[in-house]
Amino acid sequence: MSGAIPEQAKAEASSPLGLYVHVPFCASTCDFCAFYQKEPTADDVARFLRGIADEAALVAWPRPVTTVFWGGGTPGLLAPRHLAELAALVRAHCGGAPEEWTVELAPGSVTRERLAVLREAGVTRVSLGVQSFQPALLDALGRQHTREQVFAAHALVRAAGFPSVNLDLMFALPGQTAGEWASDVREAVALAPDHLSTYCLTFEEDTKLWLKLSQGRVKLDVEREAELYEATWAQLAAAGYAQYEVSNFARPGHACRHNLNTWRMHEWIGLGPSAASQHAGWRGGNVADLDKWIAGLARGERLTEDRVRLTPALLAEDALIFGLRMNAGVDLAPWRARTPEVPWPMVEDAIATLAAGGLLGREGDTVRLTDRGRIVADSVATELMAAFEPILETT
Amino acid sequence: MSAKYTRNFCIIAHVDHGKTTLSDRLLEHTNTVEQRVMTDQHLDAMDLEKERGITIKSHPVTMSYRAKDGHVYKLNLMDTPGHVDFSYEVSRSLAACEGAVLLIDAAQGVEAQTVANAHLAFGQKLKVIPVINKIDLPSANLELCMRQLEDILTIPAEEAILASGKSGIGIIDILEAVVSRVPSPRWTEYPQTRILVFDSLYDSYRGCIAYVRVFSGAIKARDMMLLMSNGEKSEVKEVGIFMPKMVKTDILRAGDVGYIVSTIKNTADVKTGDTITIANKPATEMLPGYKEVRPLVFCGLYPLESDDYEKLKAALGRLRLNDAAFVYSSESSLALGFGFRCGFLGLLHMEIIQERIRREHDVEIISTYPSVIYHMVRHGGELLEIDNPVNMPDPGELIEIREPTIRASIITPNDSMGDILALIMEKRGVCEHTDTLDMNRVMLRAVLPLNEILVDFNDRLKSVTHGYGSMDYELGDYQTSDLVKMDILINGDPVDAFSSIVHRDKAEGKGRQLCEKLAEIIPPQMFKVAIQAAIGGKVIARDNVREMRKDVTAKCYGGDISRKRKLLDKQKEGKKKMKLIGKVSIPPDAFIKVLQNN
Numbered sequence: 001m002s003g004a005i006p007e008q009a010k011a012e013a014s015s016p017l018g019l020y021v022h023v024p025f026c027a028s029t030c031d032f033c034a035f036y037q038k039e040p041t042a043d044d045v046a047r048f049l050r051g052i053a054d055e056a057a058l059v060a061w062p063r064p065v066t067t068v069f070w071g072g073g074t075p076g077l078l079a080p081r082h083l084a085e086l087a088a089l090v091r092a093h094c095g096g097a098p099e100e101w102t103v104e105l106a107p108g109s110v111t112r113e114r115l116a117v118l119r120e121a122g123v124t125r126v127s128l129g130v131q132s133f134q135p136a137l138l139d140a141l142g143r144q145h146t147r148e149q150v151f152a153a154h155a156l157v158r159a160a161g162f163p164s165v166n167l168d169l170m171f172a173l174p175g176q177t178a179g180e181w182a183s184d185v186r187e188a189v190a191l192a193p194d195h196l197s198t199y200c201l202t203f204e205e206d207t208k209l210w211l212k213l214s215q216g217r218v219k220l221d222v223e224r225e226a227e228l229y230e231a232t233w234a235q236l237a238a239a240g241y242a243q244y245e246v247s248n249f250a251r252p253g254h255a256c257r258h259n260l261n262t263w264r265m266h267e268w269i270g271l272g273p274s275a276a277s278q279h280a281g282w283r284g285g286n287v288a289d290l291d292k293w294i295a296g297l298a299r300g301e302r303l304t305e306d307r308v309r310l311t312p313a314l315l316a317e318d319a320l321i322f323g324l325r326m327n328a329g330v331d332l333a334p335w336r337a338r339t340p341e342v343p344w345p346m347v348e349d350a351i352a353t354l355a356a357g358g359l360l361g362r363e364g365d366t367v368r369l370t371d372r373g374r375i376v377a378d379s380v381a382t383e384l385m386a387a388f389e390p391i392l393e394t395t
Numbered sequence: 396m397s398a399k400y401t402r403n404f405c406i407i408a409h410v411d412h413g414k415t416t417l418s419d420r421l422l423e424h425t426n427t428v429e430q431r432v433m434t435d436q437h438l439d440a441m442d443l444e445k446e447r448g449i450t451i452k453s454h455p456v457t458m459s460y461r462a463k464d465g466h467v468y469k470l471n472l473m474d475t476p477g478h479v480d481f482s483y484e485v486s487r488s489l490a491a492c493e494g495a496v497l498l499i500d501a502a503q504g505v506e507a508q509t510v511a512n513a514h515l516a517f518g519q520k521l522k523v524i525p526v527i528n529k530i531d532l533p534s535a536n537l538e539l540c541m542r543q544l545e546d547i548l549t550i551p552a553e554e555a556i557l558a559s560g561k562s563g564i565g566i567i568d569i570l571e572a573v574v575s576r577v578p579s580p581r582w583t584e585y586p587q588t589r590i591l592v593f594d595s596l597y598d599s600y601r602g603c604i605a606y607v608r609v610f611s612g613a614i615k616a617r618d619m620m621l622l623m624s625n626g627e628k629s630e631v632k633e634v635g636i637f638m639p640k641m642v643k644t645d646i647l648r649a650g651d652v653g654y655i656v657s658t659i660k661n662t663a664d665v666k667t668g669d670t671i672t673i674a675n676k677p678a679t680e681m682l683p684g685y686k687e688v689r690p691l692v693f694c695g696l697y698p699l700e701s702d703d704y705e706k707l708k709a710a711l712g713r714l715r716l717n718d719a720a721f722v723y724s725s726e727s728s729l730a731l732g733f734g735f736r737c738g739f740l741g742l743l744h745m746e747i748i749q750e751r752i753r754r755e756h757d758v759e760i761i762s763t764y765p766s767v768i769y770h771m772v773r774h775g776g777e778l779l780e781i782d783n784p785v786n787m788p789d790p791g792e793l794i795e796i797r798e799p800t801i802r803a804s805i806i807t808p809n810d811s812m813g814d815i816l817a818l819i820m821e822k823r824g825v826c827e828h829t830d831t832l833d834m835n836r837v838m839l840r841a842v843l844p845l846n847e848i849l850v851d852f853n854d855r856l857k858s859v860t861h862g863y864g865s866m867d868y869e870l871g872d873y874q875t876s877d878l879v880k881m882d883i884l885i886n887g888d889p890v891d892a893f894s895s896i897v898h899r900d901k902a903e904g905k906g907r908q909l910c911e912k913l914a915e916i917i918p919p920q921m922f923k924v925a926i927q928a929a930i931g932g933k934v935i936a937r938d939n940v941r942e943m944r945k946d947v948t949a950k951c952y953g954g955d956i957s958r959k960r961k962l963l964d965k966q967k968e969g970k971k972k973m974k975l976i977g978k979v980s981i982p983p984d985a986f987i988k989v990l991q992n993n
Contacts, residue, residue: 020953035954071954200949226945247949262953276954283957306957318956321963325951353978357922377947379921382967389967 016066018268036274064095076109087121110153329368398650408498417560480741491608494577501535580650588612690738697734710756
């Protein structure tokens with residue numbers, strides 16, 4: 001064996017690199033949203049753009065960027081000229097045109113001008129935060145758009161000629177019936193997007209929804225959620241959208257590469273307040289506060305929170321537990337080669353037990369969840385994590 | 396002060412009939428009350444005692460009372476444990492007295508424990524002074540209480556003193572009755588020193604402190620004392636009396652109640668009921684009534700976290716120091732790891748010890764199904780005493796199995812009689828005798844297998860009688876029974892902690908109940924998990940644990956990974972707190988829940 005370090009270096013040199021930009025502005029806060037965002041002032045936008053430039057300058061860019069993803073917040077809240085400015089900043093560090101460049105847009109923010117700027121800049125993929133087609137539910141979620149705006153936005157995006165379009169939908173909303181959800185999926189499919197993300201409503205701390213849940217105004221119903229998951233998977237498969245991750249479905253060739261690379265534990269650089277990074281041996285998130293983020297940058301510092309040192313063993317563990325969320329599963333062979341310190345026989349035992357229980361399947365070195373395993377993927381993950389435990393406790 | 400002016404007495408009563416309040420009044424009237432400061436050791440046990448309305452440890456106290464006859468009397472009030480589990484301890488406390496104040500709640504009348512205690516007192520030849528307490532309650536029924544005194548307890552009604560501890564009515568009458576009716580200390584003329592040990596306490600500085608009643612002779616510091624049950628000698632360091640705080644005195648004489656500190660460290664060496672004499676001039680006969688106390692009920696106690704094994708061991712050691720009736724030895728279980736087999740006087744004793752381990756020693760524990768001592772006779776006649784189902788030999792090796800029984804006195808309202816008889820039947824008991832107590836109540840005497848009353852008998856009794864029924868019991872004989880070992884299997888693996896010895900006819904019902912209960916309290920699992928009850932490999936009942944329906948995070952992108960990892964780590968830690976049995980994670984409280992309400 002030549003040792004882990006050269007293997008790892010080799011793997012990283014040839015591996016993809018992502019760039020995530022967090023645009024922290026929203027016009028209002030949705031009930032379910034736990035992302036960092038604020039209502040912008042004119043000055044905030046300028047400071048944000050300057051901050052992105054400063055932060056990008058602090059990064060030691062290791063190789064050309066493969067994929068770009070702008071999320072938020074609502075990147076579409078930026079004026080066309082600011083979008084152009086941000087795009088220029090990004091391009092300057094990409095080392096050529098990225099293979100995939102996604103921008104999240106709220107339907108209410110979609111305009112011909114903005115789309116033109118993005119298309120011109122090289123954006124390849126637009127993700128529309130539709131959430132629902134039911135006016136009452138949109139209202140209940142605190143969303144700032146109407147059903148009509150969704151259709152209008154979609155038409156504009158298509159007309160602008162983006163190669164790939166995604167619609168985000170949410171289910172298990174308070175008060176939503178199974179029929180309403182099936183109808184949402186049908187309406188989304190009717191628009192013929194290239195990609196669909198369907199998210200089971202998650203109650204996250206620090207959201208208005210959480211507050212409602214804790215006050216008993218909204219109830220959790222695991223059985224109902226499970227039924228909706230299963231119904232969604234069946235409905236979308238029948239409509240020609242292949243599931244490639246727990247919440248993601250695409251027509252052939254339209255899976256989001258940026259996210260696939262994340263789940264494969266490749267590297268990505270995050271810019272902007274609260275943006276997460278995983279590169280240069282660490283993982284962490286930028287400070288989730290525009291002012292603090294800027295203040296740090298002024299001192300030549302990227303202020304990060306929850307920073308952890310990445311070890312090959314940790315990456316192997318995460319590649320397995322997060323990778324299993326993908327329908328393609330995880331190829332263990334390269335990880336086994338990279339991380340001899342991982343107690344693979346214990347991991348294999350855990351895999352065998354889970355396989356015997358019908359939760360995952362195995363072909364050669366590739367393990368993948370069954371449908372039954374996917375719906376309890378978090379429990380599967382904790383089982384596997386327990387197998388990694390001895391090594392992580394000693395490192 | 397000569398023994399002529401000493402009176403040793405106790406107060407006996409059913410739970411809640413007002414013993415504590417009345418004791419306080421007596422202390423007040425004799426001006427003992429200012430000193431009524433509990434020692435730290437007592438305070439430890441106090442919360443539990445108060446919560447459960449029972450006395451676990453003796454709290455003797457010496458009072459000084461100027462009677463109407465002009466003499467000052469030394470009144471030693473013995474506090475007696477108030478539960479059947481401690482009936483031997485009660486009998487030793489009673490043996491230290493010449494009289495007993497028998498309290499009856501004017502509204503409740505005679506209860507099972509009143510009868511049991513009165514019989515114990517008669518057995519010790521004590522002068523019983525009946526006191527009808529709480530006479531100022533609107534619901535007081537004096538006439539009924541008087542009739543019950545005569546009919547059930549054969550005590551002349553005119554002897555009864557009417558009192559209210561709460562209002563202070565009748566307190567002087569009681570004190571006067573103690574002086575005039577209770578005889579002065581007995582057996583004082585015996586030629587050598589004889590001292591009864593009726594309780595003991597462990598003190599970390601002074602070692603074992605024996606609570607004693609001197610019958611004859613005297614004892615003082617620097618005497619060489621001799622424990623008659625085992626011949627052990629030790630030097631007396633200090634003697635004193637309870638005021639109720641321990642107060643050092645020069646000497647304890649015939650008739651006195653007090654304490655002895657000696658060079659003995661371990662309370663297990665100073666057994667309740669033993670006789671202390673003076674080594675260089677020893678008595679030849681012990682005081683009557685000494686018994687080796689043997690635990691009746693056993694269970695395994697295991698630390699929830701295996702790291703706490705040493706902590707649990709230390710806790711058991713500390714408890715044992717203060718409670719010689721509690722025994723333990725190490726054992727191991729496939730399901731629960733390393734732990735201890737523990738023996739108790741009864742269920743209440745078991746509950747109290749478990750509670751004290753949790754509260755005072757801060758160790759989370761899991762207990763296995765309680766068991767009694769079965770006598771199993773092998774071919775060839777060898778008798779085995781089995782207190783753990785795991786150790787039961789193959790039934791093919793056995794000629795017969797015998798189980799301990801109890802003789803119970805149950806008092807029930809007339810209209811619950813049918814339900815009580817059904818309950819006794821269900822518990823394989825035989826009702827041998829019924830007595831009408833009054834218009835509304837009946838007293839039943841029944842023989843029941845001890846293992847049938849271990850878990851829920853008292854709760855069931857309370858439930859079918861709407862809280863009005865009460866029970867007391869004493870140990871009976873062993874009887875031959877058709878008993879089998881029932882195993883519980885989770886995913887095909889037997890879980891030794893859930894094994895129990897049951898009557899063959901009840902195995903199926905109990906097995907089904909256990910399986911259902913486990914299926915209900917084991918949280919949903921990723922896999923299909925079967926729970927089975929089996930006798931010798933034959934499955935008699937089964938159920939399935941619910942399958943986990945959904946456990947997956949919807950959004951898991953780059954920014955979510957750190958947070959998600961934290962959540963999964965937390966989930967993993969939570970799982971570690973569970974006991975992994977047959978690949979099933981069982982929360983520790985599942986054991987307690989299963990064992991509790993069966």
